Amino acid sequence: MKLSFLKSGFWISFFLIIIASWVYIYNMSVSMGLDLLGKNIMSMNMKSMDMSSIATFTMLLPMWSIMMVAMMLPAMIPTFITYQDLIKSYEGSWKGWIGILIGYIFIWIFFSLNISILQTFLQKWQFLNNQGILKSNWITVFLLIAVGSFQFTQIKNYCHRVCASPFIYFMKKWRSGFIGGIKMGLGLGFFCVVCCWGFMSLAFIMGYMNFIWMGLITFIVILEKIPEIGKLIKKPLGILILLIAIYFILNNL
Numbered sequence: 401m402k403l404s405f406l407k408s409g410f411w412i413s414f415f416l417i418i419i420a421s422w423v424y425i426y427n428m429s430v431s432m433g434l435d436l437l438g439k440n441i442m443s444m445n446m447k448s449m450d451m452s453s454i455a456t457f458t459m460l461l462p463m464w465s466i467m468m469v470a471m472m473l474p475a476m477i478p479t480f481i482t483y484q485d486l487i488k489s490y491e492g493s494w495k496g497w498i499g500i501l502i503g504y505i506f507i508w509i510f511f512s513l514n515i516s517i518l519q520t521f522l523q524k525w526q527f528l529n530n531q532g533i534l535k536s537n538w539i540t541v542f543l544l545i546a547v548g549s550f551q552f553t554q555i556k557n558y559c560h561r562v563c564a565s566p567f568i569y570f571m572k573k574w575r576s577g578f579i580g581g582i583k584m585g586l587g588l589g590f591f592c593v594v595c596c597w598g599f600m601s602l603a604f605i606m607g608y609m610n611f612i613w614m615g616l617i618t619f620i621v622i623l624e625k626i627p628e629i630g631k632l633i634k635k636p637l638g639i640l641i642l643l644i645a646i647y648f649i650l651n652n653l
Contacts, residue, residue, distance in 0.1 A: 421467070455532065465508070468600070499580065499584070507589025511593045540604075540648055543604065543605065551641070556634070560630060563591055600617070
């Protein structure tokens with residue numbers, strides 16, 4: 401009974417972190433006067449809010465960090481279920497479960513640090529409009545081609561296999577205890593960042609406070625984590641992104 405209660409407590413806390421993260425991002429969006437697409441919905445009589453003027457590094461880092469937690473933790477549910485099974489049959493522990501969670505979140509916070517720095521410089525150099533979207537269609541095309549092409553690379557394939565097959569990763573990289581869990585979480589987070597960086601970078605095309613984009617990318621990442629589905633949609637997603645790039649090119653000829 402005590403173990404069952406402990407297990408339920410961990411999972412409840414896990415889902416509360418996800419829910420709280422989405423609520424935080426939503427409240428931030430509302431406070432900025434934005435709609436679900438990240439567009440300003442303030443009264444025409446009021447001065448339109450310039451996102452670039454308020455999106456400082458100190459605001460972007462926590463925003464990106466919490467957004468990554470909201471978007472990426474749902475995709476980790478199969479991984480944590482796999483580790484939970486190893487608690488029963490191998491050397492896993494709930495301390496290790498927490499360690500994996502901490503290590504995984506740390507890597508995505510590190511990613512958030514870097515993308516926040518990038519966005520700060522893009523704003524300083526005036527490459528972004530007031531919604532945080534790239535002004536240059538040709539830079540947009542370059543980014544789309546990079547993200548679309550990456551879907552066909554061996555790096556994507558390797559990282560995707562790790563993300564979609566956590567059991568194999570645990571068997572090859574097994575570490576016991578809390579510290580061991582952190583190390584495995586760091587590894588899983590690293591492969592996950594390499595696998596999904598392209599989807600996250602599309603924020604500079606869709607708008608970084610675009611709720612529809614965030615929900616869609618979260619759904620796509622979850623689908624990619626399912627082995628049977630991920631293999632089927634990985635390359636078609638790349639083709640779709642490349643077709644969007646061609647659309648931008650034709651519109652700018």
